[in-house]
Amino acid sequence: MKVAILGFGTVGSSVARILCDLKPAGIELTQVLNRGVARKRVDWTPPGTHWTEDFEQVLRSDADVIVELVGGLEPAGTWVRRALEAGKSAVTGNKKLIAEHGVELDRLARANGAHLLYGAAVAGGIPVIPGLRQGLAGDRITRIEGILNGTCNYILSRMEAGAAFSEVLCDAQSLGYAEANPSEDVDGYDARAKLVILSRIALRAGLDVKSVFCRSITQVDAVDLVYARDLGCTIRQIAKAELHPDGVSAMVGPMLVPLRSPLAWSRGTENMVLVSGQYGGDVVFSGHGAGGHPTAVAVVSDLISLAHGSRPVDLPSRATPVSGEFELRHYIRFIVKDAPGIVAEIAGALASEKINIDALFQRPGYDKADLPFVVTVEPCAASSLRRALDRIGSAAWLAQPPLDMPMLGE
Amino acid sequence: MKVAILGFGTVGSSVARILCDLKPAGIELTQVLNRGVARKRVDWTPPGTHWTEDFEQVLRSDADVIVELVGGLEPAGTWVRRALEAGKSAVTGNKKLIAEHGVELDRLARANGAHLLYGAAVAGGIPVIPGLRQGLAGDRITRIEGILNGTCNYILSRMEAGAAFSEVLCDAQSLGYAEANPSEDVDGYDARAKLVILSRIALRAGLDVKSVFCRSITQVDAVDLVYARDLGCTIRQIAKAELHPDGVSAMVGPMLVPLRSPLAWSRGTENMVLVSGQYGGDVVFSGHGAGGHPTAVAVVSDLISLAHGSRPVDLPSRATPVSGEFELRHYIRFIVKDAPGIVAEIAGALASEKINIDALFQRPGYDKADLPFVVTVEPCAASSLRRALDRIGSAAWLAQPPLDMPMLGE
Numbered sequence: 094m095k096v097a098i099l100g101f102g103t104v105g106s107s108v109a110r111i112l113c114d115l116k117p118a119g120i121e122l123t124q125v126l127n128r129g130v131a132r133k134r135v136d137w138t139p140p141g142t143h144w145t146e147d148f149e150q151v152l153r154s155d156a157d158v159i160v161e162l163v164g165g166l167e168p169a170g171t172w173v174r175r176a177l178e179a180g181k182s183a184v185t186g187n188k189k190l191i192a193e194h195g196v197e198l199d200r201l202a203r204a205n206g207a208h209l210l211y212g213a214a215v216a217g218g219i220p221v222i223p224g225l226r227q228g229l230a231g232d233r234i235t236r237i238e239g240i241l242n243g244t245c246n247y248i249l250s251r252m253e254a255g256a257a258f259s260e261v262l263c264d265a266q267s268l269g270y271a272e273a274n275p276s277e278d279v280d281g282y283d284a285r286a287k288l289v290i291l292s293r294i295a296l297r298a299g300l301d302v303k304s305v306f307c308r309s310i311t312q313v314d315a316v317d318l319v320y321a322r323d324l325g326c327t328i329r330q331i332a333k334a335e336l337h338p339d340g341v342s343a344m345v346g347p348m349l350v351p352l353r354s355p356l357a358w359s360r361g362t363e364n365m366v367l368v369s370g371q372y373g374g375d376v377v378f379s380g381h382g383a384g385g386h387p388t389a390v391a392v393v394s395d396l397i398s399l400a401h402g403s404r405p406v407d408l409p410s411r412a413t414p415v416s417g418e419f420e421l422r423h424y425i426r427f428i429v430k431d432a433p434g435i436v437a438e439i440a441g442a443l444a445s446e447k448i449n450i451d452a453l454f455q456r457p458g459y460d461k462a463d464l465p466f467v468v469t470v471e472p473c474a475a476s477s478l479r480r481a482l483d484r485i486g487s488a489a490w491l492a493q494p495p496l497d498m499p500m501l502g503e
Numbered sequence: 504m505k506v507a508i509l510g511f512g513t514v515g516s517s518v519a520r521i522l523c524d525l526k527p528a529g530i531e532l533t534q535v536l537n538r539g540v541a542r543k544r545v546d547w548t549p550p551g552t553h554w555t556e557d558f559e560q561v562l563r564s565d566a567d568v569i570v571e572l573v574g575g576l577e578p579a580g581t582w583v584r585r586a587l588e589a590g591k592s593a594v595t596g597n598k599k600l601i602a603e604h605g606v607e608l609d610r611l612a613r614a615n616g617a618h619l620l621y622g623a624a625v626a627g628g629i630p631v632i633p634g635l636r637q638g639l640a641g642d643r644i645t646r647i648e649g650i651l652n653g654t655c656n657y658i659l660s661r662m663e664a665g666a667a668f669s670e671v672l673c674d675a676q677s678l679g680y681a682e683a684n685p686s687e688d689v690d691g692y693d694a695r696a697k698l699v700i701l702s703r704i705a706l707r708a709g710l711d712v713k714s715v716f717c718r719s720i721t722q723v724d725a726v727d728l729v730y731a732r733d734l735g736c737t738i739r740q741i742a743k744a745e746l747h748p749d750g751v752s753a754m755v756g757p758m759l760v761p762l763r764s765p766l767a768w769s770r771g772t773e774n775m776v777l778v779s780g781q782y783g784g785d786v787v788f789s790g791h792g793a794g795g796h797p798t799a800v801a802v803v804s805d806l807i808s809l810a811h812g813s814r815p816v817d818l819p820s821r822a823t824p825v826s827g828e829f830e831l832r833h834y835i836r837f838i839v840k841d842a843p844g845i846v847a848e849i850a851g852a853l854a855s856e857k858i859n860i861d862a863l864f865q866r867p868g869y870d871k872a873d874l875p876f877v878v879t880v881e882p883c884a885a886s887s888l889r890r891a892l893d894r895i896g897s898a899a900w901l902a903q904p905p906l907d908m909p910m911l912g913e
Contacts, residue, residue, distance in 0.1 A: 107782070111641060111642075111782055114643075115641070115643060117640075117641070212637075212638060217783075218642075218780075218782075218783035218784065218786065219638075219786055220633075220634040220635075220637065220638020220639055220786070221638075222638070223630075223633055223634060223636075223637035223638035224630040224633060224634040224638060224788075225630075226633075226637075227622075227630065227633035227636075227637050227804065227808055227813065228622060228629075228630020228631075228632070228633035228634060228801065228804050229630055229800065229804060230527075230803075230804045230807040230808070231521060231525070231527070231799070231800045231801070231802065231803025231804035231805075231806070231807055232521075232628075232800040232803075232804070233524075233525060355768065355789070358765065358768060370628075370800065372517070372521055372628075372796040372797070372799065372800050373627075373628035373790065373791060373796060373797040373800035374628065374790065374791045374796075374797060375790055375791075376628065376629055376630070376788070376789070376790035376791075377787070377788070377789045377790060378634075378786070378787070378788060379765070379786070379787045380783065380784065380785055380786035380787060381783060381784045381785075381786075386782040386783060386784075387782070387783040387784060389641070389782065390639065390641045390642040390780065390782050390783035391638065391641070392641065393640075393641025393642075394637065394638050394639060394640045394641035394642070395641075396641065397640040397641055397816055398637055398640070398816055401814070401816045401817055402814055403637065403813060403814045403815060403816045404811070404812055404813045404814070405637075405813060406807055406808055406811045406813045407811060
């Protein structure tokens, strides 16, 4: 099986390195494509490796499989489509492409007797996609909770230890964990694409990517991690999807996670996926979700599967309506200019939506003009809570808009 | 694809139940075999299901796949062999059979154009085998550490909370977690069979089952869990295998696990597998390793793979010598009739094997005639430690033989 790697960056060169080290039976690296390929060229690939900048050359070559690692929707999408149409199989780690066009590309692969594998698109080195497809196809998965973005997990687990958001973000950028523009990570779009892919495979639900609600972790303040700890919790960026008779609830954003939950164990850039099945109960996968080598392991594993003639189990999904509604406990943090009647006003707004207050926490030692306190409420629909908070709206005593976060159970 | 279930106990009836509920495309339950089948017969399987006590009938039938869930080496082994020889594929959860004869049976399947799948043989509902085969084939796995026996984990996690071994064992038996004769579980033979299967798939190392050293958890005393806690650890039955240039080190037995290690997170009957790869680093799988439904999920997933024409990646293994040698820190617990010179004698025995003492712990409040204390030593080979302890041998001051346990790192 002749393999062409498109994109010789961190992951692409790791794939080549592992292929050269492990020499898996029946797999031969024959082509490498990259822009400005001259400066990318290395001397340790097999002697016959053809280096090129021209996709047409790859397409005309005898490569059986393309490994697409350029990322983004274009030209990656066109390249994968044209390769599949030419009867070549494709392996990709492109979560954005698979989240938005995976169903169409799967269909195209089938129609052309080719195969499309994307184990590297979610949680890199953790075999979540093969585990779900091959190992949990016999269950009815009803819920996914995942830590799918290593950058956010690095930031929040450092903040848990007392660091400030801006400082940690700088560190993450200088360590190469976060982009100069960190929006894809911190605002949840990266995790959302992965959640959409997992929902398709595990819940058999095709979700429209842009309909999945994202909340940024930038709104999380150091004080939230202090209050979370008081509540026996920590804060993680969670991607959550749940199957209901009439659709799927899905959301990405910062949530309170009990310290006893597996989701709280993830440290640094680790990823974790927890799926709950009707028959098998909870299964947890964790490990290194990103980085050149772990992601390359997923790519090489997909190549080995193809070389062994192992075909992925093709689980049909159907387009499914998605809402951001979860019936969960919530944490609401206010920062106020202290004045009489604030709690009464909040309680009234919540009561008008029939939301029960669970507890009220106010730590001593803060400035009265910038006073944080926290209200937790019993399980309620996210939309009712949103309406209640809208009623408080722009009250004069609010020093900044309140932040509400769902609280997950153990 | 017509399916015959052999063995209609807890797992077999769960498999039938899930097949009836989920109705996976292309899978039809046509036969059920059990001894005294009349009393096993249920009314909710598909109308045409044929119930029988006679394996010859199954073999002559048009069933494409047998699901072997009778367990043990015989007649299960003969039935699987004869089915494969007849060109029928086989799905089994029989760890003993696959540990001892898996290589031969895999070969037999290939020779007859049939397939043998056994995702249910290790860690039931956790997709470890598919995860390793499909998702981590592209790594070089060098180490496996697993909690592979739910009964032992239930016992040790209850003991961690203060209960006594004998009491917990009784509870485990009345809850159906442990057999009347618990030796397979507590002495490590069950976990050993699973470790041998995982070593074959992950390390590509064929180990002789009986050559893998097992130590019973029955030697663990309540006091060990107290000292373990002082050391920032807990105790778990761990199945561990490590690849070296000249073979594999493997062992099953109670070990000290740091509280910060994922292995300490497992509670109750949970299973957990941690594999370490040269490229992808550590990956953790956890969930319900046993029980009717979780095990049945693995069986049904294997059936779905077969029905979809998905073939397992066939990773060749080679027969590999195995030793019980690990270069690890060790915990050694003595129970002595207190007398002068004991520590000097122990220190001398350890020094004679060039083993460095790390620390010595002695909690107050114990009877001087039955006094527990603990020595931890720096990393040393298990065989040196064994020789050192043999030197102390049957010293008059020993109230009972010392217990040594490896201490795992974080």
